[in-house]
Amino acid sequence: MVVSHFLKWIHTARVSERAAAASALARAYINAELPFEDRCAAEAALTLLLDDASSKVRLAIAEALSMSPRVSMAVAAAIAEIGEPEACAALLANSGADIASLSFRRIAERHGHLPSLREALISDARLPADCRHMLLIKLGETLKGSPLVLALMGRARTERVMRDACVKASLTLIEGTRQEEHAALIEHLRLRGDLTASFIIRTIAHGKVDFFGSALVALSQQSEQRVRALLAGGHDVALQALLRSAGLAAATHAIILRALKVWREVANGKRLAGVQEVSWLMLKELGGQSAEGDLAGLVKSIHLDALRENARGHALAIAAA
Known part of the structure; x- marks a missing residue:
């Protein structure tokens, strides 16, 4: 075998001879269709040459390999785990790199605080949804610690504004998340302590019914098929039992059921409504504008945000006409 002779020769x-040979072997490895045994032997030889005493030999390998766009998942994992920001x-x-979801997470965890990497x-369209949420949180933490922001707004108001901004960004993130990624995003939110009752209420108020269902599956430990069936056409008693099993307080059930019924009608083409109308109907379940308490305050804030967003959209439409 050529490689075995090579290992004896080096x-x-x-x-200069080792560098030239290392470069030739690396080019053959990435360009030639080697039999499995020869490919394994070439990998072993190149791995051995990585420990060569001369930097010229190592540089020759790096230059040859750098010409190939076919970065394997294993190589990408190694770069994600120990690579400097520039390498990541x-x-x-x-675009030819095969990057696993775990590798994206490691890059986000290690270098997500750096603006260029973030x-x-x-x-990157391949970035998993939970990583996007992690980066949103990192951005919020960076802004929250900015001396300029603190000087302009004060610590208490900065905390509140950034928290609200992260919640709204998370809702926007759900829109671009495929349903098969919901479970990973929900687990990420749960581990961070962000999968709260108020966040779940926001998701149903905003019509994120699929995500709401995925959250109920995770929290209630019931089958996805049963949860989807209940959300699509279940009676109130069965739905309330589902909400209880998910750990949602009884005080939240009426507004959740009201929102769900409206979104069902919208989905079936029986009604036109948006977040503004749905949040107003939720608030009516609590007694309207005169209602007090944390739950009423949450629904009022959702309704007010929807009013502002619709007003902005209307103003922009008028300006563009």
């Missing part, structure tokens, strides 16, 4: 070869940025910029991650 012990006596000069640096180059990996993300490589931007590269968010712009």
Whole structure:
């Protein structure tokens, strides 16, 4: 075998010879259709050459391999785990790289605080939803600690504004998340302590019924098929039992059921409604504008945000006409 002779030869070869041979072997490895045994032997030889005493040999391998866009999942994992920010940025910029979801998470965990890496991650369509949420939180934490922001708004108001902004960004994130990714995003939110009753109420108020259902599956430990069936046409008694099993307080059931009924009618083409109308009907379940308490305050804030958003949209439409 050629590789076996090569391994014996490198012990006596000069640096320039080893570098040239290492470059040729690396090019053959990425360009040639080697039999399985020869490919394994070539990998072993290249791995051995990574420990060569001369940097010229190592550089020759790096230059040869850098010409190939076919970065394997294992190589991507190694870069994500120990690579410097520059290496991770180059990996993300490589459209031929096979990057696992776990590797995206490790890059986000290790370098998500850096604006350039954060931007590269968010712009990558392959980025899992839970990683996007993690980066949103990191951005909020960065802004929250900014001396300029603190000076302008004060710590208490900064905390509140950033918390609200992260919640709204999370709702927007759900829109672009495929249903098969819901479970991962929900688990991420749960582990962070963000999968709260108020967040779940916001999701149903905003019509994120699929995500709401996925959250109920995770919290109630009931089958997805049963939860979907109940949301699509279940009676109030059965739905209330589902909400209880998910740990949602009885005080929240009426407004959730009201919102769900409206979104059902919208989905069936029987009604036109948006967040503004749904949140107003939820508030009426609590007694209208005169209602007090934390739950009423939450629904009022959802309704007020919807009013503002609709007003902005209407103003922009008028300006564009």
